[in-house]
Amino acid sequence: LIVLSFLALLPRICLGFFLAHFIWRSAEGRHLLVKSFLAAPLGIGISSLAGFLWLWAGLPLMAYAFVETGIAIILTACLGWLNHKAILEFCKKMDLFSHWRNIWFPAAMAGLLVFAAEFFMSAWQNPHGRVDAWVNWNVAARFIYAGGDAWTNTFLRIHGLPDYPLLLAMSNSITWSLLGRESIRGPLVLCLALAFSTFGLLFSYLNLVKGRSQAWLGLLILATQPIVAYHAMNQLADSPLAAYFLASGGLILVYFSCEDRQVAILSGLLAGLSAWTKNEGLGFMIVSGIAWGLIAVLYNKSVFRSYMTGLAVPLLVVILFKTFLAPQSGLFTEHNPVALLQDVERYWLILGTGMITLLRFGNGVSLLAVLGIYALLVGRSRQPAKGIWLVMTCLVLQVVTYFFIYLTTPYDLTWHLSRSADRLIYHLVPLGILCLFSWLSTPDELKGFEQGHAPHH
Amino acid sequence: MKFHKSYVPLSLAFLSLTLGIFHVWKSWEVWKEMRNTQDPTSSMEERISPVLDNLPQNVMMVGYVDASSVPGSETEFDQEEFDFLQYSMAPILLQEGLEHPWIIGNFGDEDVLFEPWLDETLGEYEIQHFGYGIYLIHDR
Numbered sequence: 001l002i003v004l005s006f007l008a009l010l011p012r013i014c015l016g017f018f019l020a021h022f023i024w025r026s027a028e029g030r031h032l033l034v035k036s037f038l039a040a041p042l043g044i045g046i047s048s049l050a051g052f053l054w055l056w057a058g059l060p061l062m063a064y065a066f067v068e069t070g071i072a073i074i075l076t077a078c079l080g081w082l083n084h085k086a087i088l089e090f091c092k093k094m095d096l097f098s099h100w101r102n103i104w105f106p107a108a109m110a111g112l113l114v115f116a117a118e119f120f121m122s123a124w125q126n127p128h129g130r131v132d133a134w135v136n137w138n139v140a141a142r143f144i145y146a147g148g149d150a151w152t153n154t155f156l157r158i159h160g161l162p163d164y165p166l167l168l169a170m171s172n173s174i175t176w177s178l179l180g181r182e183s184i185r186g187p188l189v190l191c192l193a194l195a196f197s198t199f200g201l202l203f204s205y206l207n208l209v210k211g212r213s214q215a216w217l218g219l220l221i222l223a224t225q226p227i228v229a230y231h232a233m234n235q236l237a238d239s240p241l242a243a244y245f246l247a248s249g250g251l252i253l254v255y256f257s258c259e260d261r262q263v264a265i266l267s268g269l270l271a272g273l274s275a276w277t278k279n280e281g282l283g284f285m286i287v288s289g290i291a292w293g294l295i296a297v298l299y300n301k302s303v304f305r306s307y308m309t310g311l312a313v314p315l316l317v318v319i320l321f322k323t324f325l326a327p328q329s330g331l332f333t334e335h336n337p338v339a340l341l342q343d344v345e346r347y348w349l350i351l352g353t354g355m356i357t358l359l360r361f362g363n364g365v366s367l368l369a370v371l372g373i374y375a376l377l378v379g380r381s382r383q384p385a386k387g388i389w390l391v392m393t394c395l396v397l398q399v400v401t402y403f404f405i406y407l408t409t410p411y412d413l414t415w416h417l418s419r420s421a422d423r424l425i426y427h428l429v430p431l432g433i434l435c436l437f438s439w440l441s442t443p444d445e446l447k448g449f450e451q452g453h454a455p456h457h
Numbered sequence: 458m459k460f461h462k463s464y465v466p467l468s469l470a471f472l473s474l475t476l477g478i479f480h481v482w483k484s485w486e487v488w489k490e491m492r493n494t495q496d497p498t499s500s501m502e503e504r505i506s507p508v509l510d511n512l513p514q515n516v517m518m519v520g521y522v523d524a525s526s527v528p529g530s531e532t533e534f535d536q537e538e539f540d541f542l543q544y545s546m547a548p549i550l551l552q553e554g555l556e557h558p559w560i561i562g563n564f565g566d567e568d569v570l571f572e573p574w575l576d577e578t579l580g581e582y583e584i585q586h587f588g589y590g591i592y593l594i595h596d597r
Contacts, residue, residue, distance in 0.1 A: 107470050114477035121481075121488045128498040131537075134544035147548035150517040156550055159540055213466075220470055224477030226484075363476040370472065377465045443466040 001179070005189035008178040009044070011072030012171075013193070016043020018075055023269075023310075024262045027086065029093055030208045034254060037200030038266065040193050041240070041247050045273035048170035049317050055144065055151065055170075056325075065177035104216030104443065111223035112199065118229035119192065127184045129235030135160040137237060138187055140169035145176045155327050163326040165318060167277040168237055187235045195232035198243040198430050199223055205250040205434055209257055209385035214442035218433055221371075226363050231426055237278040238423045244274035244281065246430040248288055249394050253438060255295070255303065256387035264292055264303040268310025275318050279329065280427065282318070283401035285311065290397060291390045337408040346413055350406045357421040361429070371436060378441045385438035392435055395428055498541065504589050505545040511585060511593055512549070512559060520560035520594075521551040524569040538563060555579060555596065562592035 017039035024035065047068060054064040080087065128134050143154035144166070154169075155162045168190065175186040199219050206215035222228060231239040248270035255263045271288040274281030289307060296304035340346060359366050402424045409416050512519070521539065524532040534553075542563065543551045551561065555578055562584070564571055575582060575594065583595040 103467075104470075107474065110474055111477065114474065114481055117481045118477075118484055121484045125488060125491050126496055126498075128496065128544075131540075134498055135540045139544045139547045142544070142547035143550075145548075147517070150548065150550075153517060153548065153550040156552075157543065158553065159536060159543070217466055217470060221473055224473040226477070226480045363473070363480050365472070365476060370469070374465065374469050378462060441462075443463070446463040446466065448463070 001183045001185040002189060004179055005175055005183060005185045006193070008069075008175045008186070009040075009189060009193055011069045011076070012043040012047040012174075013039045014043065014076045015047065015068070015072045016040060016045075018079065019043065019046060020266060023265050024260060026258065026260060028258075029090065030204070031254075031258065032090060033204040034201070034208060037197050037204050038247055038270070040197040041243050041270060041273065042266070044171050044190070044194070045167060045244070045270070045276060045314070047174060048167045049273075049276060049314060051170045051174050052166055052317065052321070058149075061144065061173055062177045065174045068174070069178060102213065102216070104213045104220070108203075108216040108220045108223070111220035115195075115199075115223040115229050118226055119195070119233050122230060122233040123188055126233065127188070129187065129233070132160075133187070133235035136164060137168045138172065138235060140164075140166065141172035141176070141187070142182065144169055145173040145182060152325065155325060161329075163322075163329045164237070164279060165276045165281075165321060165326075167273065168235075168240065188233070191232045191235050191239055194240045194243045195228065198228075198239070198246055201243070201246050201250060202430055202434055205246075205253055206437055209253050209438050210381070210442050211444060213444050214437055214440075217443060218437040221367075221437075222430060222433055224363060225367065225429070227361065227422070227426060228429075231423070236423070238426055241274055241278045241281060242427045242430050244270055244277055245284055245398075245427055246434060248274060248284070249291075249391050249431045250434050252291060252295070252387050252390050252394075253385050253434070256385065259300075261300065261303045261306045264295075264306035265310035267292065268307040268312075269314065270310075271307075272311045272314025272318070276314050280402075280424070283405075284394075284398055285315065287394050287397040287401065291394050294390060294393070295387075335410040340408050346407055349413060350403060350417065353417045353421055354403075354425075358425055361422070361425055367429075371433075375436065375440055378446060380439060381441045381445060384440075388435055388439050391431065391438075395432055395435060398428060498544065501541040501545045504587070504591060505542060507587050508561065508591060508593050509546065509549075516549065516559050518550045518552060518557055519546070520555050520557040521553050521563070522555060522560060522571075523563045524565060524571070526553075527564075527569050527571045527574050530569055532569070535563075535565075538565075558596050560594040560596060562594050563590060564592065565590040 017035060020035040020038045020042055024031070026032075050068070051061065051064050055061050129138065139157070139160065140154045140162075144151045147153060168187070171190055172187045175190065176182050179186065199222060202222055203215045203219045206218045228239075231242075248267045251263050251267035251270070255261070255267075267288065271281070271285045275285045289304075289311070292304050292307040296302070358368055361367050362370065406413065406417060521542070523535060523538065524530050525534040539551065539553075542561065546561075562571065562575075572584075575584070579594070579596045581597045583597070585593045587593065
């Protein structure tokens with residue numbers, strides 16, 4: 001069923017690639033690699049948006065799943081046939097075996113094996129994911145898949161977070177519709193696919209802006225963090241959300257590398273999809289919009305319009321969902337946020353817990369400390385990627401957003417922090433690693449090779 | 458100095474891999490101990506399966522009571538148990554109380570005298586026991 005679940009997901013991934021390629025036409029090898037790894041978050045996200053609208057219109061989800069899969073298969077076959085020469089050429093250029101000569105490739109593969117071992121052992125012990133997976137995410141998928149006309153009963157659930165958006169729930173329901181049964185492997189494979197997209201995106205972005213050895217190193221660091229496997233197998237929305245943050249935020253670096261404003265459309269689309277994944281994405285949508293707004297003011301006015309064009313569709317669906325279907329969020333229940341803002345102790349508690357959580361983050365040794373020492377030792381690259389400060393702005397503003405959410409939370413603050421602080425930090429880790437490794441010297445630079453900005457081919 | 462610097466990324470990679478492998482080994486130790494025990498969610502799915510078989514197919518909402526609902530009981534409402542049951546029964550919606558014709562009673566192993574309370578509150582009803590303190594109540 002793991003293989004079947006993956007096969008059920010594959011047409012959506014193909015659709016995602018076509019959409020990325022349709023928006024951003026570049027056929028350059030490194031750009032195609034970026035688009036290959038944008039395919040899963042983009043395809044899964046768009047499919048869940050369309051599936052949701054279809055279901056809301058009162059049409060059967062089963063029909064949607066098969067129509068979408070049929071379209072994807074026909075499109076893949078047609079475009080594959082039309083471009084078969086270019087595809088063969090691209091595969092030849094990739095020349096996977098040549099990578100083994102570069103020590104970073106086997107090292108990164110070992111890192112991915114570490115991730116896979118950790119993931120499958122945890123998944124074996126918790127096939128339904130962890131608590132929030134069945135209190136919030138997979139339970140909503142069960143209502144949608146098997147609820148018929150009563151699928152909206154999911155919003156009447158008295159516990160959990162029934163106001164949360166439906167990207168995961170819709171995607172899992174579509175997978176189950178194709179499989180013809182409620183398999184626990186469906187949500188697992190979805191999370192695994194998005195986790196691998198996160199690794200692929202980190203690699204392909206770094207490969208584009210800093211070259212291959214830095215890309216393998218960044219991938220290795222992320223893959224060997226046990227918390228990455230832990231969050232992926234949890235089947236919660238945090239791992240997919242981190243993938244969307246990385247996908248959307250990383251495209252800022254891509255824009256500066258190719259100056260194609262179509263990239264901003266993709267960034268807007270992915271930021272919108274992050275808001276369709278989890279409420280925290282609503283904050284990122286604004287934060288990322290600020291970054292693109294700054295690019296518009298400082299470099300190219302038209303990019304902000306492109307960003308908003310991409311954002312429009314998912315944003316519209318999120319607004320419709322929040323206005324007409326979702327119950328009010330627990331965060332906006334009747335309470336006095338002004339009184340909470342005046343409580344100085346809350347500031348210290350949030351800062352203290354945040355710092356401790358950040359310092360403890362890592363695989364037994366603090367990731368922050370290790371990367372801090374590493375940065376001091378290797379230093380800044382002679383040619384850091386352009387636009388890093390804008391990605392950094394996104395990260396800082398998102399942290400500030402989280403800070404204010406905690407500050408005004410109606411829940412018990414200690415409880416709220418203990419339940420979510422590590423997850424919120426995790427959302428920003430892949431994008432943070434991208435930012436740092438785009439700025440630091442690469443292994444090739446340190447070796448003294450005159451590599452410069454161009455990647456090592 | 459440059460020579461030393463070129464070894465720093467390799468050292469970082471070595472450290473990350475070593476710590477990662479060490480963590481996998483620790484997870485393996487846990488996995489060996491746990492591999493024969495069923496996870497609580499799957500256990501609940503097995504426990505609730507006969508209840509679902511006995512519910513009419515068109516029922517999409519059911520009531521839910523546990524030991525805490527019984528007057529005089531000092532037990533607190535077990536939210537985790539409720540969430541387990543909601544997940545296992547979805548897309549059937551569980552709603553606390555006795556307002557629906559079909560009700561899940563989850564009285565656990567506790568020695569709670571719930572039947573006099575049901576007699577008094579519901580009047581005529583049927584009750585089936587499925588083990589583990591789980592009951593299906595049909596309020597006529």
